[in-house]
Amino acid sequence: MSDEHTGACLCGSVRFKTRGKLREVVACHCSQCRKQTGLYYAATNVARENLVIEGEEAITWYRASTFARRGFCKICGSALFWVADSADEISIMAGLFDQPSGLKIAYHIYCADKGDYYEVRDGLPQYRQGRPGLLTAGPSD
Numbered sequence: 001m002s003d004e005h006t007g008a009c010l011c012g013s014v015r016f017k018t019r020g021k022l023r024e025v026v027a028c029h030c031s032q033c034r035k036q037t038g039l040y041y042a043a044t045n046v047a048r049e050n051l052v053i054e055g056e057e058a059i060t061w062y063r064a065s066t067f068a069r070r071g072f073c074k075i076c077g078s079a080l081f082w083v084a085d086s087a088d089e090i091s092i093m094a095g096l097f098d099q100p101s102g103l104k105i106a107y108h109i110y111c112a113d114k115g116d117y118y119e120v121r122d123g124l125p126q127y128r129q130g131r132p133g134l135l136t137a138g139p140s141d
């Protein structure tokens with residue numbers, strides 16, 4: 001089924017499968033995402049019930065805010081998931097998916113906090129803060 005996607009962290013200790021349609025990819029340039037990834041966070045999103053994780057014991061959950069947790073592989077360090085406490089959905093890093101993923105970045109958020117060592121010139125919408133209607137830890141434009 002084209003509605004199933006698989007992926008894994010760099011070392012393969014954490015594997016996952018998603019069911020159903022994946023959200024468009026959102027690129028987040030906030031300082032937390034910059035520090036965690038070294039660049040920016042690019043993630044899709046799926047209902048928690050549509051995500052099956054294998055190797056969950058290799059995931060460390062870091063609470064970067066009172067609002068949400070970030071999951072990463074404690075062996076290879078790959079950034080994996082972002083999940084808000086109140087959410088029924090979980091964000092998954094686009095780079096983890098087996099290729100071709102069929103995923104596309106749709107827009108950029110928290111561009112005001114972007115690192116000064118790169119530019120975003122893909123012509124997609126750029127929000128200074130969050131995008132209205134998108135669940136994030138910070139304010140929206």
Ligand SMILES: [Zn+2]
Nearest residue numbers: 009011073076
């Ligand atoms: Zn790993």
Ligand SMILES: [Zn+2]
Nearest residue numbers: 028029030033
């Ligand atoms: Zn961010």
